[in-house]
Amino acid sequence: MxxxxxxxxxxxxxxxxxxxxxxxxxxxxxxxxxxxxxxxxxxxxxxxxxxxxxxxxxxxxxxxxxxxxxxxxxxxxxxxxxxxxxxxxxxxxxxxxxxxxxxxxxxxxxxxxxxxxxxxxxxxQKKPLFTPPSYKYIKISDGCGNLCSYCTIPFIRGPLKSLPIEDIVKQVKTALKQGAYEINIIAQDITTYGMDLYGKPSLERLLKCILSIKKDFWLRLLYLYPTRISTDLIKLIKSDSRIVKYLDIPIQHVNNRILKLMNRLYTKEFLYKKIEILREMLPEIALRTSLIVGFPTEREEDFQELIDFIKIVRFEHLGVFEYSPEENTSAFFLKQKVNYNLKRKRRKIIMDIQRKLVRVKNINMKGRILPCLIEFPVDKYGIIWQGRIYSQAPEVDGVVYITGYNNDMNNITNIIINDYKEHDLIGECLR
Incomplete structure (x- = not known):
């Protein structure tokens, strides 16, 4: 069948x-x-x-x-x-x-x-490919216990359920054996990993076990809660070149009153300090975040505070969601809703700002020589290939379009960035 x-x-x-x-x-x-x-x-x-x-x-x-x-x-x-x-x-x-x-x-x-x-x-049977063979998502846990006031995940997925370390390491080994070069660690919040199994957050312990695999690969960390990014975790990221210098840290907002209503357990001041530490300890770090605009009671001055933060911090990548009122969440019952058109307008304003910031970053990328994970040819003649550098996570951050590559070369090869187009880069292989 x-x-x-x-x-x-x-x-x-x-x-x-x-x-x-x-x-x-x-x-x-x-x-x-x-x-x-x-x-x-x-x-x-x-x-x-x-x-x-x-x-x-x-x-x-x-x-x-x-x-x-x-x-x-x-x-x-x-x-x-x-x-x-x-x-x-x-x-x-x-x-x-x-x-x-x-x-x-x-x-x-x-x-x-x-x-x-x-x-x-x-x-x-032919092996089905949900993603290109170059990378693999490894889900280390399901469910979530953060109880953010806008989020339905705890009601849909239930409480945190972590996979044992040995099972995850086995999955990583299988993915590498099947030809994947990039391993993307995912969960609703990877920084809570292991709290249910081992009695405390155990992401660093897991990563050390994965890194004990004697093989060259990229290890990318997605979905980290800001307050649980410890100094020890940052030191671990710095210590091994296989951990891609990239972190996806959803902050959602920066106004302290809104953050409290969201049940996000940090402040704007904490975020400034954490990002300062990250960029000080990891100078090449690429940061992605996600934001929610139009949360109930969000005033014009609250939104302006968010804009100011974005302009100062200058994330490499950023996504914006319009607040969605969901049953079974405490935020659903908050008054002073922001109307649909204003939510849409605020989202567009932030995306326009981010587009300009990305343009400046991409201009500054010209002439840089970086390792690139080559994924597949774009045209039938194999003249142009698609790949990604360390600052580009799969599916969300743009790609690099590359010339000068052939199948005799390694799947990780050095390229020089020559140009850009919107969120994508244009490069050439170095021989």
Whole structure:
């Protein structure tokens, strides 16, 4: 039986989709990238904020139109966890709704409801690629206990559930053996890793175990809570060149009153100091953050405070979300809502500022020689290739378009940056 899988939302969802795919393939199901050949269509949904919910619902309706007449549709994930009863009434054409279960349990439900008769061997199937083979996401924990007032993750995913260190190291070794060069460590908040298993935050312990692998690779850290970035962690990052000098630190806002309403346990002054320490100890560090504009009670002066901070700190990369009121969060009940048009306007203002800051940074990149992870050719002749340097995380930070590369060269090769276009860089391989 052939199945077609769509994964929506974040990289954490993508990891779950990859696991489900592997489990189904081991049971003899065959993955296809052509929906017209599928007997099963599986959609892993996101239900984090309004835009994600809208995308998930639109995707479900689109698939119901597009799929073969006799194909069965299975919808699971975060959206179903939040709205299963509503979805069953709204979209009765879906054959099976499954809540947020571990991938192996989802596999069991699929096998029970839609058993396959003709079983294919895993080795006979083409390995599915949810990401380019050059990098891999490794999810080290699920759930979250931070209880930010705007966030639904604790209600959707539950409390923190860390994977044992030995299991994570095994996943990293497998990914490297399969050809990945970059390992991206992800979770809702990687700095809380191990608190449930080992009684205290254990990210540094985990990283040391990963770094004990005698192999050259990039190790990238994504989603760190500001107050748990310790001096010891910074020293560890500095001590090993395999840890990419890049950190994704969502700060959400900088106005102290707003931060308190968000239940973010730091102040603007703390953020200035932490970023100063990071850039002092790691001069080459590239920082990404995410912000929320239009949080209830956000005044013009609060927003201006955020703008001033961005202009001073000058993040290498930055994303902005418009506040999304979500049921089961304490922020949902706050008064003095910011209207939709003003939220949209504020988001545009910050993105315009960031665009100008990035332009200056990219101009200053011209002439720099840096190692670049080469990923795949952009054109059919192999003249232009796509790659990324240390300051570019997969999918979110832009890429480098490279000339002068051929398959005889290493997948990490030195390039010179010659130009830029918007958020992307243009470079040439050095021979």
């Amino acid at each position: 052939k199945f077609y899988l769509i994964s929506l939302g974040c990289a954490k969802n993508l990891v779950d989709s990859e696991k489900l795919t592997r489990f189904l393939m081991k049971e003899g199901y065959v993955i296809t990238d052509d929906i017209s050949n599928a007997s099963l269509v599986i959609i892993n949904t996101c239900g984090f904020i309004q835009d994600a919910k809208k995308e998930s619902i639109e995707t479900i309706f689109s698939i119901l139109e597009e799929k073969p007449k006799d194909a069965k549709v299975i919808v699971y994930g975060c959206l179903v966890k939040r709205y299963e009863k509503v979805l069953k009434n709204l979209i009765p054409e879906v054959d099976l709704f499954l809540s947020l279960l571990p991938p192996d349990k989802i596999k069991d439900e699929i096998m029970k409801n839609f058993p396959t008769t003709l079983k294919a061997k895993v080795e006979q």
